[in-house]
Amino acid sequence: MWQLYQFPLCPFSRKVRLLLGEKGVGYELVRESPWARRDEFIDMNPAGQVPVMTDQTRNLLLIDSMAICEYFEETIDKSAMISGSAAYRAEIRRQVAWFDAQFFADVTAPLLHERMEKRLVTRVAPDSKVLREAMRAAVRHLDYTDYLLDHNNWMAGSTMTLADLAAAAHISVVDYLGGIDWKNHEQTARWYRGLKSRPSFRPLLSERMDGIQPTSHYDDVDF
Amino acid sequence: MWQLYQFPLCPFSRKVRLLLGEKGVGYELVRESPWARRDEFIDMNPAGQVPVMTDQTRNLLLIDSMAICEYFEETIDKSAMISGSAAYRAEIRRQVAWFDAQFFADVTAPLLHERMEKRLVTRVAPDSKVLREAMRAAVRHLDYTDYLLDHNNWMAGSTMTLADLAAAAHISVVDYLGGIDWKNHEQTARWYRGLKSRPSFRPLLSERMDGIQPTSHYDDVDF
Known part of the structure; x- marks a missing residue:
């Protein structure tokens, strides 16, 4: 049985969980808070980051x-x-890297820092200037996803791919933390409603991060 | 014909160039300075980063x-x-991500910022405290590569893989900028000498970044 080390608001773990859900791979969640830098976890993954997956019966470790x-x-x-022609697969991977690097740096990471880490770890007030900037960046990023979805039903083209799962993983974390203004982003909103109603998404929507409540519309699939 | 947009000290472009060299893929270099944020380049890659590859005759764009x-x-x-069993391929990709994220953040990025960008772009003096910290981090990272090479001839195992190319790409940039103290890192030094003597490596060693001279041993394959 696979074990997945993660915490509920980790966008990278969410991407993996959506993929596992779509593929029907069973796994057990293990709660890991990377900021605690637990010795046994660092021994397993020197980068100190989640997600990590292990299957002890088969002696497998994925990082x-x-x-x-x-x-x-x-x-x-x-x-x-990650299917289709080599060029299409390259576009899927480009978009995954875009969401995991650019969207993460501009939007997800500052939101997580200000509204999760400061609350749970350092216990200082969020910086409203940083939050405003991240939320402005979210608008720019959703303009881009609107543009991608203008001509296609899915981010990379005509089929659902890992790019959609990566995008949805980040957007769901930011939406949980109240960082998305859905006004004027009808293409992305419609696409996101479709993803939210998939069985692979349900476990994410029902989970809560200790001490942090999501926005009221977070788990509403019709929002 | 492929065109590769890059600048000589970009570690990510070097990784790609080493791979193309090993595979015997021909390409033409196009010099791009991402910090200039040239409009036509941003239109091509909204992330504003190199490497980017294009093949206009086949209408291909890789980012x-x-x-x-x-x-x-x-x-x-x-x-x-990226060959072998699925588990081995996962280990190769883990190591590539390690060098491109951890090694880059701890060592390559601060060295490039202090010794290249400050010289070419902002024209301020390097921060010696940041440099010292990056070079201390380089020692820790080379302790880790020594450990990886203790039991294997190559980073991920018994075959040369993309993990070796990624590691060599970063190490070569940092070595160019004088950030590597080779003392006490005999395993990594031996492995690096082997890579430096490969035909795929030669073009990198002969190139220079405008206005920045490499350390004297940089292109010496016997060092």
């Missing part, structure tokens, strides 16, 4: 969210999420 | 160094660099 996604894409045929 | 590597790994059989 890094993209390496994990590629592993399951290679080993489980069901619901291919 | 993100890992997406580019996976593309050539999928389309060119020669010199497979």
Whole structure:
């Protein structure tokens, strides 16, 4: 049985969980708070980051969210999420990197820092200037996803791919933390409603981060 | 003909160039300074980063160094660099992510910022405290690569893989900028000498970044 080390608001773990859900791979959640830098966890992953997956019966250890996604894409045929021509696969991977690097740096990371880490770890008040800037960046990013979805039903083209799962993972974390203004982003909102209603998404929507309540519309699939 | 947008000290472009060299893929270099944020380049890649590859005759555009590597790994059989079992491939990708994220953040990025960007762009003196910290981090990272090479000839195991190319790309940039103290790192030094003597490495060693001289041993394959 796979074990997945994560915490509920980790966007990289969410991307992996959505992929596992779509592929029908069973796993057990292990709660890990990377900021605690637990010795046994650092021994397992020197980078100190989640997600990490282990299967002790088969002596397997998977580290890094993209390496994990590629592993399951290679080993489980069901619901291919990096498929199509080599050029299409390159575009899928470009978009995943875009959400995991650019969207994360501009939006997800500052939101997590201000509204989660400061509350749970350092216990200082959030910086409203940083929050405003991150929320302005979220608007720019949703303008871009609107543009991507203008001509296609899914982020990278005509099929649901890992790019959609990566985008939804980040957007869901930011939405939980109240960082998304859905006004004027109808294409992205429609796409997100479709993803939220998928069985793979349900476990994420019902989970809560200790001491941090989501926005009221967070788990409403019709919002 | 492929065109590769890059600048000589970009570690991510170097990783791609090493892969293309090993696979025997021809390309033309296009010099791009991402910090200039040239409009036409941003239109091509909204992330504003190199490497980017284009093949205009086939209307192909590849963005993100890992997406580019996976593309050539999928389309060119020669010199497979992400090969072996699914678990081994996951370990290769974990290590690539380690060098491109951890090693980059701790060592390559601060060295590039202090010794290249400050010289070429902002024209202020480097911060010696930041440099010292980055060079201390380089020692810790080379302790780790020594450990990886203690039991194997190559970073991920018994074969040369993309993990070696990623590691060598970062180490070569940092070595150019005088950030590597080779003392007490005999395993990594031996491995690096082997890589430096490969034909794929030669073009990198002969190139210079405008106005920045490399350390005297930089292109000495016997050092």
